[in-house]
Amino acid sequence: MASENNVRLIAPAEARASAGFTARLMGVTLADLIQMKCMSGATESIRILSAGKLGMLQFLKGHLSHAATGDLLGDRAVLELLHWRTGDCELFAGALPLGSLVRRSWQSLLLGAAQESDERARLRDGSGVHESLADAGGETPTPVRARAVSVRMSRDGQVLRSVGAAEDLAATSAYALHMAIYIGESLGLDAFKGCEFRAGDLRTVVVLEASGEVLAVQSEAEADVVEARVRIGL
Amino acid sequence: MDSGSLEALRSLRDIKGIQGSFVVRAGSGELLGRDLPAVIDDVVLSGVGPRIDRLLTIVDSPNPTEAIALRFGEQRLDVKRMGTAHLCVLAEAAVSPPALRMAMKLVSRKLDGHAWASPPVSTEVAPAQATRATTEPPKRTVQFRGRTTTI
Numbered sequence: 001m002a003s004e005n006n007v008r009l010i011a012p013a014e015a016r017a018s019a020g021f022t023a024r025l026m027g028v029t030l031a032d033l034i035q036m037k038c039m040s041g042a043t044e045s046i047r048i049l050s051a052g053k054l055g056m057l058q059f060l061k062g063h064l065s066h067a068a069t070g071d072l073l074g075d076r077a078v079l080e081l082l083h084w085r086t087g088d089c090e091l092f093a094g095a096l097p098l099g100s101l102v103r104r105s106w107q108s109l110l111l112g113a114a115q116e117s118d119e120r121a122r123l124r125d126g127s128g129v130h131e132s133l134a135d136a137g138g139e140t141p142t143p144v145r146a147r148a149v150s151v152r153m154s155r156d157g158q159v160l161r162s163v164g165a166a167e168d169l170a171a172t173s174a175y176a177l178h179m180a181i182y183i184g185e186s187l188g189l190d191a192f193k194g195c196e197f198r199a200g201d202l203r204t205v206v207v208l209e210a211s212g213e214v215l216a217v218q219s220e221a222e223a224d225v226v227e228a229r230v231r232i233g234l
Numbered sequence: 235m236d237s238g239s240l241e242a243l244r245s246l247r248d249i250k251g252i253q254g255s256f257v258v259r260a261g262s263g264e265l266l267g268r269d270l271p272a273v274i275d276d277v278v279l280s281g282v283g284p285r286i287d288r289l290l291t292i293v294d295s296p297n298p299t300e301a302i303a304l305r306f307g308e309q310r311l312d313v314k315r316m317g318t319a320h321l322c323v324l325a326e327a328a329v330s331p332p333a334l335r336m337a338m339k340l341v342s343r344k345l346d347g348h349a350w351a352s353p354p355v356s357t358e359v360a361p362a363q364a365t366r367a368t369t370e371p372p373k374r375t376v377q378f379r380g381r382t383t384t385i
Contacts, residue, residue, distance in 0.1 A: 168294050172292050172293055172294070175292055176289060176292060179285045179288060179289050179292075180289070180304050182282075182285055183282050183285050183286065183289075183304065183311065184304070184306045184311075186278050186281055186282050187274055187278065187282060187311070187324070188273070188274070189306035189307065189309045189311070190306045190307020190308055190309055191306065191307050192304070192305070192306050193305040193306065193307065194304075194305050195302060195303060195304040195305065196302065196303045197289075197293045197299050197301075197302050198299065198300050198301045198302070199293050199295035199297045199298060199299040199300060200295060200296065200297030200300075201297075202293070202295045202297065204293050232305045233305055233327055234303050234305055234310070234331070
């Protein structure tokens with residue numbers, strides 16, 4: 001993982017004006033950076049920019065306390081950030097009062113990210129995994145199984161983007177959406193937010209987003225659907 | 235629904251956040267039993283049942299859909315497939331998911347062996363059959379190679 005990463009550090013203007021070095025480190029990974037900050041007991045924030053995506057890490061006295069990217073927070077955000085290959089990092093002294101949302105230790109998170117990365121590489125080599133589900137959702141996870149498919153549709157069922165052979169998933173999701181809304185309205189429930197189907201190892205999650213668009217993800221791997229599931233609070 | 239099955243459904247409400255439950259027949263969605271507030275009447279459930287049954291069949295997979303979780307604002311509806319029926323549980327969104335899963339598992343185990351009463355057999359002729367009966371030509375008796383036969 002380390003050889004593929006290339007993170008550039010940019011010191012903020014106020015830091016450049018004060019004592020200390022301004023560093024430009026090529027070939028440094030976010031994992032290296034997290035390790036460095038935790039071991040030095042730093043209280044700092046890091047803003048990460050990568051391929052148009054924005055992420056944030058915050059350290060409080062050497063404890064990785066907060067992380068965010070897209071809709072992800074805490075541990076899931078750290079794991080997602082650790083899969084970013086290239087980008088720019090900007091360091092800020094101090095930490096915002098955001099509370100502590102990162103539950104796992106930094107060692108456990110680095111290990112977890114490395115294991116996920118290894119599994120993705122193994123499956124990619126062995127079974128021709130899809131490139132990314134992100135094309136369908138912008139913030140959906142990279143699939144770890146070849147069967148993972150994803151589709152983003154308008155409320156009226158028009159496919160906007162998809163990854164994998166998603167025709168069946170689009171039809172299933174559109175039908176599920178109509179049935180679920182009918183069921184909810186009949187029972188006098190609040191607005192429909194989404195649903196999950198479990199069939200053997202196969203998980204199908206349909207999310208009705210606030211924008212009115214429908215995101216559906218189908219995979220045999222929990223890691224692929226967990227973010228969509230969190231979005232609808234299941 | 236017998237008192238034992240009803241008691242099993244009532245036991246679901248021991249879990250904080252569960253508001254009630256009902257059981258529908260697999261294949262038809264017919265309402266078989268309920269433990270829900272009276273505001274949700276049987277007419278509503280008789281319309282919802284077939285939709286729930288259909289939802290369990292729409293995912294194209296080698297394995298049948300075993301469970302569905304639907305999220306509505308501050309509520310959720312969970313459906314679990316049993317042998318010949320589906321257990322449906324209405325709960326607050328804040329319910330503990332592991333506790334909900336365990337409760338549904340235990341109750342479905344109790345209800346799974348239940349021999350649900352068969353639906354009443356209709357004495358009316360189904361429309362498709364009726365149409366076929368009127369369009370089929372009348373049978374007639376003919377002689378074929380010296381024998382009487384009906385065609």
